[in-house]
Structures are given as structure tokens and as C-alpha cells.
Amino acid sequence: MTRSADLFEQAKQTIPGGVNSPVRAFNGVGGNPLFIEKADGAYIYDADGKKYVDYVGSWGPMILGHNHPKIRQAVLDAVENGLSFGAPTELEVQMAEKVIEMVPSMEQVRMVSSGTEATMSAIRLARGFTSRDKILKFEGCYHGHADCLLVKAGSGALTLGQPSSPGIPEDFAKHTLTATYNDLDSVRALFEQHPEDISCIILEPVAGNMNCIPPVEGFLEGLRAMCDEFGALLIIDEVMTGFRVSKSGAQGHYGIKPDLTTLGKVIGGGMPVGAFGGRKDVMQFIAPTGPVYQAGTLSGNPIAMTAGLAQMEALSEPGLYEELAAKTKRIAEGFKAAADKHGIPLSINYVGGMFGFFFTEDTAPMTTFDQVTKCNMEHFRHFYHAMLDEGVYLAPSAYEAGFLSMAHGEEELEYTLAAAERVFAAMK
Numbered sequence: 001m002t003r004s005a006d007l008f009e010q011a012k013q014t015i016p017g018g019v020n021s022p023v024r025a026f027n028g029v030g031g032n033p034l035f036i037e038k039a040d041g042a043y044i045y046d047a048d049g050k051k052y053v054d055y056v057g058s059w060g061p062m063i064l065g066h067n068h069p070k071i072r073q074a075v076l077d078a079v080e081n082g083l084s085f086g087a088p089t090e091l092e093v094q095m096a097e098k099v100i101e102m103v104p105s106m107e108q109v110r111m112v113s114s115g116t117e118a119t120m121s122a123i124r125l126a127r128g129f130t131s132r133d134k135i136l137k138f139e140g141c142y143h144g145h146a147d148c149l150l151v152k153a154g155s156g157a158l159t160l161g162q163p164s165s166p167g168i169p170e171d172f173a174k175h176t177l178t179a180t181y182n183d184l185d186s187v188r189a190l191f192e193q194h195p196e197d198i199s200c201i202i203l204e205p206v207a208g209n210m211n212c213i214p215p216v217e218g219f220l221e222g223l224r225a226m227c228d229e230f231g232a233l234l235i236i237d238e239v240m241t242g243f244r245v246s247k248s249g250a251q252g253h254y255g256i257k258p259d260l261t262t263l264g265k266v267i268g269g270g271m272p273v274g275a276f277g278g279r280k281d282v283m284q285f286i287a288p289t290g291p292v293y294q295a296g297t298l299s300g301n302p303i304a305m306t307a308g309l310a311q312m313e314a315l316s317e318p319g320l321y322e323e324l325a326a327k328t329k330r331i332a333e334g335f336k337a338a339a340d341k342h343g344i345p346l347s348i349n350y351v352g353g354m355f356g357f358f359f360t361e362d363t364a365p366m367t368t369f370d371q372v373t374k375c376n377m378e379h380f381r382h383f384y385h386a387m388l389d390e391g392v393y394l395a396p397s398a399y400e401a402g403f404l405s406m407a408h409g410e411e412e413l414e415y416t417l418a419a420a421e422r423v424f425a426a427m428k
């Protein structure tokens with residue numbers, strides 16, 4: 001019995017399922033989750049002292065690698081001044097200015113403590129601003145666990161939302177319309193059915209919660225145009241893609257201008273941070289300047305702002321995103337080449353610093369949720385555990401994207417690809 005397995009048994013006594021966020025329980029791959037003791041650079045270390053090359057990066061934030069010396073020192077220095085004040089600080093002004101500099105569509109920004117809070121607040125604001133109740137989201141996109149967002153289509157894209165969790169009244173869920181990702185016709189059909197009721201579209205500009213699915217050409221532009229046609233706001237949820245797909249997020253990469261943007265993960269440098277912002281006239285609609293209420297005791301926390309600012313400043317280094325994208329390409333293409341060599345059907349996607357791989361015989365590019373659900377889960381589970389044995393920690397679910405960091409060097413990339421090659425060879 002490993003120490004991780006012992007701890008998992010112990011945890012289950014006092015924490016539901018032994019974890020504080022469900023996917024950590026390894027439900028997607030079976031077996032016991034690793035309990036992590038520490039992390040440094042590209043590596044995490046489990047409670048049994050085993051070392052792994054990490055492609056989860058705390059689900060995205062650790063873009064510079066774990067325990068980055070500059071972030072650690074900035075946080076240690078900030079701690080000297082106290083942990084929380086519940087009053088405005090200069091750090092928050094610096095953070096707002098930095099975000100606005102990096103993401104030009106954001107004219108004003110409000111800090112919160114998680115991605116869920118960011119999307120929930122942005123949607124309330126969109127509803128308040130437009131005086132409309134309905135929202136439009138896409139099947140397979142995750143935006144946190146606010147009631148209105150835990151909804152999927154009942155049967156087909158045109159049905160009214162059915163809650164995907166008990167505890168969400170149908171009366172709430174009926175205001176969430178669900179369309180098909182990368183399918184503009186499914187969006188138009190919903191707008192035509194509810195031309196004056198849809199407050200906003202919210203989407204992941206590169207979907208990272210159904211593996212990694214980039215937008216097809218024209219998809220984002222088509223959504224922008226439809227929002228303008230029907231008077232709805234476009235909310236681009238960059239909690240995952242922000243400062244990861246490019247310096248200015250997926251919106252910079254694809255050249256698309258949303259009305260509102262939500263951020264999380266990278267912006268906090270590993271601390272609990274989220275943010276939402278966008279058009280000034282819309283942001284002015286939020287309290288205290290406007291009527292839409294939103295607040296947070298620990299919002300803009302000085303330690304969190306310090307960690308986030310230190311990380312964002314380090315991200316301004318010239319050439320960093322090109323290097324991150326090159327590493328990501330190397331891993332994704334390397335997986336593909338190794339799988340091809342051993343006759344294992346594999347498809348890959350990658351954008352900026354995120355990647356996905358799909359065990360599928362489908363030779364068409366992976367662009368839909370439907371294709372992802374048809375992938376070979378047995379192959380994934382086998383590959384997952386074999387890579388774990390090799391000392392490579394991938395996201396424990398076939399529905400999650402993988403993340404590279406700047407700390408992944410030649411040695412780690414080579415090690416990972418050699419491990420993948422051994423695993424594919426044995427899978428033959």
C-alpha cells in the first residue's frame with residue numbers, strides 16, 4: 001500500500017470522495033489519486049517521494065513551472081505586510097493596468113477569487129446590462145459550477161436546458177440554451193427561436209474541458225456577428241486560455257473582440273484568483289457605479305495579486321510564447337509520431353501552451369464534442385496508467401487538455417516522448 005493510497009483512504013473519512021474537487025479523485029481513469037507533497041519546475045513529487053514530469057500544472061496556472069523563484073520571493077516579501085486588508089491597495093491598480101495592457105478588449109476589470117466567480121459574475125452583468133434572462137452556452141464547454149452553467153442540452157441543440165446536477169431547479173436551467181460547439185447553425189437556430197431573450201453567448205475560445213478542441217475557421221467571427229445582430233453580449237471565457245494560448249489570450253491569437261472576458265488560473269500565479277472585465281460601458285453597470293451587485297471579502301487579496309503580478313510580468317519576456325508553443329507542438333506531434341509508429345490510432349490538437357490527444361480511428365480533425373465522446377476510453381486509461389508508472393503525470397481524464405510550462409526543458413520533453421514510445425510499443 002502506498003502512502004498516497006493510505007492518505008486517500010483516510011481522506012475519504014472526512015472529505016467527500018477524499019478530494020476537494022471531483023476530477024482529482026481519478027474517477028476518469030480509475031485507481032488511487034496521487035497525493036502531492038511538493039512541486040518544482042516541471043516536476044511534482046508525490047507522498048511516496050516519486051517524481052513525475054507534470055503536464056497538469058495545477059490545471060493551468062503554473063505556466064512558468066512550479067515554485068518559480070521570482071513568484072516565491074515576491075510572495076514571501078508581500079507576506080511581511082499582512083495577508084488581507086479588505087480595503088483597496090496599489091497592487092490591485094497595478095494588476096488592473098497589467099491585465100488591460102495585455103488584453104486590449106478589457107477596458108475595465110474586477111478581480112474575484114476563482115474562475116467560477118468570474119463567469120457567474122460576468123453572466124449576471126450581461127443579464128443586467130441587456131435586461132434579458134437567457135444565456136447561450138455550448139455542450140462540452142465548462143465554465144465553473146454556477147447553477148446556470150451546469151446545464152446541458154436535453155436532446156439535440158434546440159431543447160431547453162436540463163440541469164446536469166441535482167440541486168439546480170429546472171426553472172433556472174430553462175434559461176440556459178445549449179448549442180453545438182463549432183456549429184454556427186445551431187447558434188442561429190437558438191437566436192431565431194429567442195430573438196429578444198438571449199443576453200449573452202459564453203464560450204471557451206479553445207475548448208479545454210472536452211479534451212482540446214480549437215474553434216474552426218469562422219466560428220468565433222460568426223458568433224461575434226450574431227451577437228451584434230441580435231443585441232447579445234459575447235463573453236469569451238479565457239479562464240484556461242488567458243495568457244496561455246498567447247500573451248493576449250485566445251482572443252489575441254484568433255483576432256476576436258468580445259464584450260466581456262473572464263480570466264483565472266494563470267492570472268493568479270497559483271493563488272485563488274479570477275477576473276472579469278471588458279467594455280467600460282458594460283463594466284460601469286456593476287456595483288458600486290451600477291446596479292448589478294457583485295462583491296468579495298478576499299477579492300484582490302494582496303498575496304494573490306502579488307503572485308499574479310509577478311507571473312504576468314515574467315510572461316512579458318520576448319519570445320516566451322513562441323518557445324511555449326514550440327514545446328507544446330513537440331509533445332503533441334511526438335505523441336502522434338510514436339503512436340503512428342506502433343499502429344495505435346491517435347489524433348492530436350494543440351494551440352499555444354495547451355494540447356490534447358484522442359484515441360480514435362476518426363481521421364477527420366477533432367472539432368466536435370460528439371467526436372470526443374466516441375474516443376476509446378480503454379486505450380486512454382491504459383495509456384494514462386502506463387505513463388504514470390513511467391513517471392509522467394497527465395490530466396486524469398480524457399476530457400481535459402494538457403498544459404506545458406516554460407520549465408519543461410529538452411530533458412523533460414525527451415524523457416516524456418521516450419516513455420510514450422515505450423507505452424505505445426507495449427500497447428500494440
Ligand code: PMP
Pocket residue numbers: 059114115116117119142143144145204208209237238239240264265274
Ligand atoms: N472556465 C473555464 C474555461 C475553466 O476551465 C474553469 C476551470 N477549469 C472554470 C471556468 C472554473 O474555474 P474555477 O475552477 O477556478 O472555479
